[in-house]
Amino acid sequence: MQITIGACGPVHLSCIAPPSKSFTHRALIIAALANGESEIIGQLDADDTRMTARALMQLGIRLEWGKESIKVQGKGGVLTSPAEEINIQDSGTSMRLLTAVSLLADGPVTLTGSARMQERPLGPLIDTLNTAGAKISSLNHPGCPPIRIEGSIPGGDISIDGSISSQFISSLLIAAPYANQETRIHLIGEPVSLPYILMTIDSMHAFGAKVVVDENPSRETVFIVSPDYQYKPRTYHIEGDFSSASYWFALAALCGGTATVSDLNPFSTQGDRRLVDILEKMGCSCSKEKNSITITRDMDTPLTGIEVNMADCPDIVQTVCMVAATAITTTRIIGVHHLRIKESDRIAAIANGLRSLGGIIETDEDAITIHPAPLHGGVIHPHNDHRTAMSFAILGCFIGGVTILDAGCVTKSYPGFWEELRRIWQNAVLC
Numbered sequence: 001m002q003i004t005i006g007a008c009g010p011v012h013l014s015c016i017a018p019p020s021k022s023f024t025h026r027a028l029i030i031a032a033l034a035n036g037e038s039e040i041i042g043q044l045d046a047d048d049t050r051m052t053a054r055a056l057m058q059l060g061i062r063l064e065w066g067k068e069s070i071k072v073q074g075k076g077g078v079l080t081s082p083a084e085e086i087n088i089q090d091s092g093t094s095m096r097l098l099t100a101v102s103l104l105a106d107g108p109v110t111l112t113g114s115a116r117m118q119e120r121p122l123g124p125l126i127d128t129l130n131t132a133g134a135k136i137s138s139l140n141h142p143g144c145p146p147i148r149i150e151g152s153i154p155g156g157d158i159s160i161d162g163s164i165s166s167q168f169i170s171s172l173l174i175a176a177p178y179a180n181q182e183t184r185i186h187l188i189g190e191p192v193s194l195p196y197i198l199m200t201i202d203s204m205h206a207f208g209a210k211v212v213v214d215e216n217p218s219r220e221t222v223f224i225v226s227p228d229y230q231y232k233p234r235t236y237h238i239e240g241d242f243s244s245a246s247y248w249f250a251l252a253a254l255c256g257g258t259a260t261v262s263d264l265n266p267f268s269t270q271g272d273r274r275l276v277d278i279l280e281k282m283g284c285s286c287s288k289e290k291n292s293i294t295i296t297r298d299m300d301t302p303l304t305g306i307e308v309n310m311a312d313c314p315d316i317v318q319t320v321c322m323v324a325a326t327a328i329t330t331t332r333i334i335g336v337h338h339l340r341i342k343e344s345d346r347i348a349a350i351a352n353g354l355r356s357l358g359g360i361i362e363t364d365e366d367a368i369t370i371h372p373a374p375l376h377g378g379v380i381h382p383h384n385d386h387r388t389a390m391s392f393a394i395l396g397c398f399i400g401g402v403t404i405l406d407a408g409c410v411t412k413s414y415p416g417f418w419e420e421l422r423r424i425w426q427n428a429v430l431c
Helices: 023-033 047-059 092-104 123-131 166-178 195-205 242-255 271-282 315-323 338-339 345-358 384-401 407-412 417-430
Strands: 004-005 012-014 037-041 062-065 069-075 109-112 135-138 149-150 158-160 183-188 211-214 221-225 235-237 257-262 285-288 292-297 307-309 331-334 362-364 367-371 378-380 402-404
Touching: 004 417, 012 242, 012 367, 023 037, 023 047, 023 069, 023 092, 023 195, 023 242, 047 062, 047 092, 047 123, 047 407, 092 109, 092 123, 109 166, 123 135, 123 158, 123 166, 135 271, 158 166, 166 183, 166 221, 195 211, 195 271, 211 315, 221 307, 221 384, 242 257, 242 292, 242 315, 242 417, 271 285, 271 292, 271 315, 271 367, 292 315, 315 331, 315 338, 315 345, 315 367, 331 417, 338 345, 345 362, 345 367, 345 384, 378 384, 384 402, 384 407, 384 417, 407 417
Parallel strands: 012 257, 037 235, 158 183, 307 331, 378 402
Antiparallel strands: 004 402, 037 069, 062 069, 109 149, 135 149, 183 221, 211 221, 257 292, 285 292, 331 367, 362 367
């Protein structure tokens, strides 16, 4: 499947944000560990979240996935060793969050995935759990899936390097209420994507767990989780996703006009809400209501480049780069080394894609620099990376003549993306 995108004029769009992928993953797993039935309302129905649901079912959890909600029969932290390996395909969130949680099974669990998944590192999480007493082994390449998981949830003092993936820390946190003693998770170094850890803690608190954050400037951050507060079943509503909303905000920034996205919590713990502030600094204006946000750009106001650290919001880096490619001054983005181990090497994907469209871009291990340059149409191959496909599609609405190959990969996080874009594009052209 490939889609060619033509240029469109100013947009005047209103849409509803898809449900949060990150909160759906967390709610599914935590509800499965609670003791009783939970209902998750307004879930994201996408490839990745379905992977987590299927994996939980293989671990012995009864789960009814309806159109508007999911009913999960939690088993109080007791999981069943599956007869076959669990293949979570390309869902890195499923792989990482379920690694520690699988220690709650009554026997060994094998987690595997796609060829790309088998290249993505799990070493720091595996080493941390093994040092604490678990028995996890990589079956092919050291520190990568597929992995065989045995043992039990370790408690006590655990130290982990948070500089590669916040999901390693979230994996430990989610499982920790079922350790046989208090767990103290010590973070070594500066964690990347800190808001995702806060989202995990927020989800845990919603289901009755207790996490205390001990922060002392003279030493590392410590998360303290008590086994006295295990998860309780509840009804849980999924909030809208800022990562998915980012494309529509960027579309207004690129093409001019306004974009209003509803079902967004302006005070969410989602790190990707930073896009609103970034676009304001680049030349857009913003207004916020109780559950919606509007981005506006007057085409007489040029976009200007910025220097920004995006270590805590990696899922909108590609979106920001598309806007930066049309700015009249240079943009430099730092703190992005962890983009190299996503669904693709996203730093390389940004650089190769923009260069193929006439962009001037420099990269190193932890930074991306984008210089002003005239852009033209071309062909983008996202290499099965949903965020590459969607971000370049939005840029295509500004420059025209951009063809996205393998366009179906967006079902990983936003199955309705192309339909929504077609509606917005047609309305913009008609105007």
